[in-house]
Amino acid sequence: TRSTRPQRLLGAVRRTATRGDPRSVVRAIDDFCRHTEWAMNVGDEKGTGCILDSVVSEVSPATVLELGTYCGYSTVRIATLLPPGAKLITLEFNPDFALIARQVIAWAGLEEKVHLVEGSSGDLIPLMKEKFGVKSFDLVFLDHWKDRYLPDTKLLEECGLLQKGSVLLADNVICPGSPDYLEYIRNSPKYRSQHFKSHLEYTKVEDGLEKSVFLG
Numbered sequence: 001t002r003s004t005r006p007q008r009l010l011g012a013v014r015r016t017a018t019r020g021d022p023r024s025v026v027r028a029i030d031d032f033c034r035h036t037e038w039a040m041n042v043g044d045e046k047g048t049g050c051i052l053d054s055v056v057s058e059v060s061p062a063t064v065l066e067l068g069t070y071c072g073y074s075t076v077r078i079a080t081l082l083p084p085g086a087k088l089i090t091l092e093f094n095p096d097f098a099l100i101a102r103q104v105i106a107w108a109g110l111e112e113k114v115h116l117v118e119g120s121s122g123d124l125i126p127l128m129k130e131k132f133g134v135k136s137f138d139l140v141f142l143d144h145w146k147d148r149y150l151p152d153t154k155l156l157e158e159c160g161l162l163q164k165g166s167v168l169l170a171d172n173v174i175c176p177g178s179p180d181y182l183e184y185i186r187n188s189p190k191y192r193s194q195h196f197k198s199h200l201e202y203t204k205v206e207d208g209l210e211k212s213v214f215l216g
């Protein structure tokens with residue numbers, strides 16, 4: 001049967017990236033998506049250009065939650081920038097995506113920093129404290145189903161997983177868009193939000209990221 005897009009993306013990583021070199025893995029995926037086949041990775045403009053890399057470096061988080069692993073592109077981007085001893089927990093709902101992402105993360109040599117958990121964010125977030133020993137998250141990268149951004153943010157609050165200064169960074173708040181999340185986070189006194197205009201990965205379509213600091 002025909003291979004899937006994530007399988008073809010993994011093939012490109014294996015063929016053109018150097019094992020143990022995360023930057024070459026990121027470059028291989030960007031080249032594949034720009035020249036061969038588009039895929040929904042946050043990409044190099046929203047990634048390097050400005051926001052994702054600069055926010056991770058600025059926050060220098062000890063604990064990160066990523067919602068929506070997909071093929072592990074942003075997982076590798078973020079994990080490369082983490083300080084020693086920091087941990088990234090990434091949640092993936094789709095077992096096929098998870099299988100590919102594990103191999104991409106392993107190729108980058110980042111298994112020690114990354115804990116990929118399969119399942120739905122709604123089920124897993126309430127287990128973060130007891131099962132994963134998380135006190136709170138310094139950074140949350142929202143990049144999963146766009147209609148899960150708001151309910152999962154409220155769940156993180158209810159589970160006491162955000163503390164004063166925790167940063168939420170949401171991809172795709174313009175395209176595909178997450179209007180209810182934007183409405184909530186921009187009007188809530190519990191957050192201070194900032195919008196970073198950008199483009200949908202590998203295209204000229206308008207998109208943007210929303211960075212919100214939890215005020216406690």
Ligand SMILES: O=C(NCCc1nnc(-c2ccc3[nH]cnc3c2)[nH]1)c1cc(-c2ccc(F)cc2)cc(O)c1O
Nearest residue numbers: 040068069070091092093119120121143144145175176
């Ligand atoms: O759907 C997206 N991303 C979500 C994938 C995912 N990967 N994993 C999940 C998951 C969903 C529940 C979960 N619950 C727990 N983990 C979960 C993970 N969702 C997405 C879509 C686009 C896009 C734009 C324009 C188009 F024309 C077509 C597509 C661009 C992007 O940057 C995206 O991130």
Ligand SMILES: [Mg+2]
Nearest residue numbers: 042143171172
């Ligand atoms: Mg995205």
